[in-house]
Amino acid sequence: MIRINEKFSQPFSIDEIRIELSVSSGIAVYPTNGQNLQDLIEVSDKAMYETKMAKRGETRVRGSEETAG
Incomplete structure (x- = not known):
């Protein structure tokens, strides 16, 4: 997930318009x-x-206080 967040956090332009994105994701683990x-x-x-x-651009694993990204 960290690499996905890194790629999305890199600004880019379309027709000279600067675009900035962020990713917020949640993960659940089976079982x-x-x-x-x-x-x-x-x-x-x-x-x-x-x-x-909490904060944009992070990943949270349910049941864990840890975040990545």
């Missing part, structure tokens, strides 16, 4: 965070929104 796809999607979605509220 720790869920036993089926729906549970994993819900957990990773919650982690993503926690990341968005």
